[in-house]
Amino acid sequence: MTKHVSSEPDSLWQASAGERFTAPDLQGERSADLAIVGGGYTGLAAALSAASQGAEVVLLEAERVGHGGSGRNVGLVNAGLWLPPDAVAARLGQGPGEALNATLAAAPDRVFGHIAQHDIACEPQRAGTLHLAHAPGGLRDLRRRAQQAQARGAPVAVLDADETARRTGSDRFHGALHDPRAGTIQPLSYARGLARAAATAGARIFEHSAVIAAEHHGGQWVLRTDGGKLRARRLLMATNAYHRPAGGARLPDLPLVNFFQIATAPLGDNIAGDILPGGEGCWDTGTVMTSLRRDAAGRVILGGMGAGGQIHEGWARRKLAHLLPRLAEAPLAHVWAGRIAMTGDHLPRILRLGPGGLAVFGYSGRGIAPGTVFGEAAAHALLTGDETGLPVGAVDSHAEALAALRTLGFEMAARMVHMVAARI
Template sequence: MTGLGNLWRQSARESFEAPGFQGDLAVDLVIIGAGFTGLSAALAAAGQGATVAVLEANTVGHGGSGRNVGLVNAGLWLPPDDVCRALGEAAGEHLNTVLGGAPDVVFDLVTRHAIDCEPRRAGTLHLAHAPKGEAQLKARLAQMQARGAPVQYLAADEVAKRTASAAFGGALFDARAGTIQPLAYARGLARAAAEQGARIYEQSPVTGAARHGGQWVVTSRSGKIRARRLLVATNAYHQPLAHMSMPSVPVVQYFQLATKPLAANLGGDILAGGEGAWDTGLIMTSIRRDEAGRVIIGGMGSEAATHTNWAERKLARLFPRLAGFEIEHAWSGKIAMTQDHLPRILRLGREGLAIFGYSGRGIGPGTVFGRAAALALLSDDESGLPVPGVDMYAERFCTLKALFYETGARLVHLGAARS
């Protein structure tokens, strides 16, 4: 392995740089976190004529937005019936509808703002890793088709043609979805928001946030921002703030490895249609190609030798011709995974919201949740939020839950490496 780190940082054609924040500033909306959620919110609010400031502790897309797989999915991990059971029929169907249309929102923004992020709307394949996975997919298929979603079940022979692998028993194909270069998309959102007048600041970690005199006062190491409205959009990368506590949510690691670009005669038939893919395993595996022809494989777990060895062996099992082929990039990120795999919008007193818990589905949900939160805050009307806001949220044993996923990943990957 050459160890070149995060592929998305090396290949992003969108660039964005912003100064650090200094001084004293008053705006309509202050946003903490420059990922998909915060940047989508900034773009929407600035487009409404509001004054907006975004404070990012590192650089735009530093967190999960610049480390994820790049699948623009429609919906959540949960099947739509499960969403309705968790939220109630009306709220559940509203969320299903909003997220079913999330790829439309993402690809519309990409087109409207000419974001150079390798967009490809060729659908996704949810792959059955075992017979029980086939049953799960067929149940999900019925639920999605009952709601009019353009999905279809593909038999094993068709899946083998599309993936160039005989490892899967079947797949659910969703024509609404697609792939992007995620960091380039985040940077493009930042550029578009700045063009609309939003002020974005990098290397500006927030140290505290509290209400004083009917407004939010957000402090950093070098200044202070006053705003009537606040959005916290830090998700799995939240840092402690003075005068504000956020609920603990289990944080799961997800790693990815990318091959060198493959010549057409070696890899041209692997996901030749451009679909992104992931499987039904509890310890999930994702597979996709990028525009340069790399095969990118990912799985739950930290970026440790155990997982790297597994990924190399997994790649060879899926595509025997790639056995021993050099891995060029390896990187990892963090996922905030709520107990029921549903995102949450937490009210922070008056005129403040925090969004978290995408459970690995950050691109579509982050984009639509961020936009909806900005419009709700500006209008003082929560009726357009994808999920109802809550006044409190708590989970127990978050560290143990995170350890469960990491241990499970290690055991699965060690077992696969020895088989």
């Protein structure tokens, strides 16, 4: 086995993960019923589902399991997408749109079900989430979202400013939308726990095994890495925002949004006991979004759009002091960043790569619960040849206009906002 130098971020999740998982790199030739490229939530959920059904599964990860967005995100297990449910139905059509709404409304059940079934040590907290109104217009938007969700039977509620202040410990918000179906996890530990469960079920997982070539011939997919070759009847490409080009399995260029986070050192209840005392995870209605949560050790974690660096980190320190003045001098222990694949309409895509090949991408920041259910559904479709259970219909092509320019635009917008915001 080749020795590799770690390229993992210095994130809180790396430092606090309760789950451990390591795997060798691919050497020599292997075969499988299903090849999976990408060791994030989508690929790992697919591997666990397929192996549990008796399929021969091989998963290839270019770095370490959870290296990409699955190990860098906020850890919010949300029900639904960024889009309000009416918009999902309008863009996909009534039947497919409402089917997707229903699937994703129940998706947190799948996540927390896996955690319980496989005893994953990922600090699960199902206290719901708070979508925070950063301005009066944001509260109006939340009321519309609540009405749409309630019309579909969701147990969501709009909170006034006083109740929001009690639940968050901050008086800076105009209200919030509480969704009790949702929750928080330690995101890297969840990915590693899925990997452990998949390996126990019989999946063979290889880390540090980047695919450098992929082609389909003779009724099989043939994947090559620096050290080996894999042949499989079916292929799932689950690389999303961390895709590396491989000849024969090209994915469309996607607009990418950078998102970074800061975490304080653990804080005692005398300092932070009234900050999110119920354990909810939060994000706000700002166009350049901010997230806020705590972990099991009492660290306060704030995130925002941007790639990190002096401008963004300076803003984050000011923002934390603005929302929670008593944390103005709280020591910071970790700063890290990741990438989000953001489709133009904020809807995920399932792309046919060729015979027996699918790619899943474009969660637009909602990767944990959708990634879990999309991965399971993609594995079933590939093994059975029946695509009717896919959460969205598979397409033969997809393109995002001006992807690189939009990526640059997102970062520049975040920089501009963070240069002038929260200077108090």
